[in-house]
Amino acid sequence: MSPTSETAKGGRRLVIVESPAKAKTIKGYLGPGYVVEASVGHIRDLPKVAAEIPAKYKGESWARLGVNVDQDFQPIYVVNADKKSQVNKLKELLAESDELFLATDEDREGEAIAWHLQEVLKPKVPVRRMVFHEITKDAIQAAVRSPRELNKRLVDAQETRRILDRLYGYEVSPVLWKKVMPRLSAGRVQSVATRLVVERERERIAFRSAEYWDLTGTFATGRTGDATDPGTFGARLTTVDGRRVATGRDFGSTGTLKEGSQVLHLDETAARELAAALEGAAFSVRSVESKPYRRSPYAPFRTTTLQQEASRKLGFGAKSTMQVAQKLYENGFITYMRTDSTTLSETAVAAARAQVTQLYGADYLPEKPRMYAGKVKNAQEAHEAIRPSGDRFRTPAETGLTGDQFRLYELIWKRTVASQMKDAVGQSVTVKTGGRASDGRDAEFSASGKIITFHGFLKAYVEGADDPNAELDDRERRLPQVSEGDPLTAREITADGHATKPPARYTEASLVKELEEREIGRPSTYASIISTILDRGYVFKKGTALVPSFLSFAVVGLLEKHFGRLVDYDFTARMEDDLDRIAAGEAQSVPWLRRFYFGADEAGSGAAAEAGNGDGDHLGGLKELVTDLGAIDAREVSSFPVGNGIVLRVGRYGPYVERPAPPAEEGGKPEPGQRADVPDDLPPDELTVELAEELLAKPSGDFELGTDPETGRKIVAKDGRYGPYVTEILPEDTPKTGKNAVKPRTASLFKSMSLDTVTLEDALKLMSLPRVVGTDPASGEEITAQNGRYGPYLKKGTDSRSLEREEQLFTLTLEEALEIYSKPKQRGRGAAKPPLKELGTDPVSERPVVVKDGRFGPYVTDGETNATLRRDDDIETLTPERGYELLAEKRAKGPAKKTARKAPAKKSAATAKKAPAKKAPAKKAAAKKTAAKKTTAAKKPAAKKTTAKTAKKAAAKSSSAADGTE
């Protein structure tokens, strides 16, 4: 039953694959009668943001998660916004078809995509599941002939994974917003990736270097060198009086020899003395040892190895490697680039072998094709290895490619061809030579060389190495032809000093490699994992190295301490095992999720046994961990001792060092202590006590403006929490506490001024504020002009009036001031402003509805209920109906939310009232500074949010403090 005979019957089939490029290729293999279209990846998912949650679930407590945790973790699926048009297209095509083939990838995600397609398209025609692992005509036609059923268990496993990731991400991230900084994130993959980078940095910080010395000698045979025999060779000192000389490997991370080590540790003096004593000594060859050398080619590329090699050889980052590969794939030059398989199809093997014979000759071709078994533990092998496409590989020159695409193609081509070539073989030789020093000590030197007699695959491809020294591995090194007993002359013997080095930082490529080995992440996500941790500010790049920020130390520290199980390196691996059992029908999704989320209280229950990833009797669920946050001390998780009593703290505006002030006297207010900003890009292992002292001694970012001629004090301009300001430096002996405390005069810059242009004159003028404008003849009260939180204002006793312009602080006359005071106080600029739009009368409250502009942007109000416009709403096009709808929504959820929130806050009712007062100050300046520091998008909302969280935190803190004293 060939496809063509089916066509003759007039049946029309719709085949859906994941990728458009794949659809194009397959179309050619199936011919007429088949319509091949792509789903373009997943088409449905849990709602990502609040706006995507269907209205009917909006009031539910779990709606935020998109998963009904109270009812068997029922997920809410919505068609992805960017896939709606594609889904419609598929629906139309299906309407004209007699049969549907779901030909998505044969792995967990692919099976799920097929299931979602079936759910969304609701086909009325027969549905078949069709799978293939290579895109060749034979494979595709065979796949069409032998379809199978959808594997619902595999879909269950995927859904379980999806829900777990959602619960983890959307429950733990908010903990970070509350305890560290808004907009941060946590997730099964990114948090472990960040932890790896942080732990490596911790090792580097703890590392103590060791210095050790040895000798290098140049030995001559007495013969003149030629092409096959160099005549001389270099060798390194290995033993003295039979005792091995220490090398880097003999030292631990503490800078001392490893426990129980018997090796000889030479320092500079000892090395130089020995070198001198060996001068003129007679040497001879003690042994010549020859071993066969054999090396097999590397497996063809999969995603991670491609990323590693492109990084080492071409200097590409993971993201650009994938972008270039995507182009090559789309234009038909290579097979699919997101794969965990190293398997080549039969066609590919044949093509590679043909090319080996053609380019290198039959001598380089092994008798049988080489097979590469998958080394990746959780590999799903839905695709082939990454290789040149087609049944005949185009040489790089034949492709007509240029630039990065050419270079990446060449790399892939070489690696693929080399993978079907013979081993490289040769001999490795070790020559030992010894002599007696003038002081009687015996010194032995060793040299090793390698001769390759048959290059095999090395003709085509040599793998790059992260460590440049290791790259020499594949190179030849010839030693002179010597035999035991041959006399040698030591031409030169030099003492060399070495130091042990801390473990290297991860690069993008080595981190991806580590993640793959630990079964964390998938080929389609490796590049984006890097992007995520870079975007969040958890790591930054210094050259190719990934350096963790202090922020990541705080975040990882918190997660390790309070969510240890979730950032365990084996968490994902265990999850994979459990998912496999779900896919095999040996375990159930719901009990597994229940145990993860609600914990397992009933010991030995079926659920506990099935989840299988805990060790204790009682396993606290995620929900419990994120509900009770009292145990997480925000200050503690963001503080790290540096030494000398100095603490590094991660603040909302970046890292800073602090030397806490001495404890406050009885009843006195604690002093803030001495602080200094730490550059955002300072690698944590470079923050020494010395550097911290230096930073504290010379606060960074100060602009010295000069000296106040009247007081002799230094005047500086700084960037503070509330924006740029000027202040004076008080003499060291000024009392800062107690009764006679003197505070420095400070003043915010006017908006027209900037830190780098402000002059001493400006500063002195600003610091002269508040200015006495005059006395109100009516009351005898003094009227002053000053600059405050809300801008310039006049003050008379407790009565204040805002001024329009900052300059008025200096120019306003008493008459003008009295004029202002003669008018009633104008409250709030919003009140004076006319509404942005009038919408008519609300059907429920029967009040006029208008759109106003407020602190949080435009909102609709009927004078009683207020509702902020949503992201998609536009003032211009907003209809009255939409306005009523927003108000109705707000009325519906308003009271429910209030009671829900009040319940846990009972204890702190008294302190909670104070919070709003504290809330305001940080607002304006926080916005400014955040905007200045962060270059990423969406600055304003982030800064505004800070306010609320800070206030809440303050309230929470004071309440817990109060609890403590009871």
Next chain:
DNA sequence: CAGTGAGCGAGCTTCCGCTTGACTT
């Protein structure tokens, strides 16, 4: 992380895995 004087509506951030264009700079 400076220190001041009012009053006003919250809503959103975030996960991992599949896939590409459609957007704007």
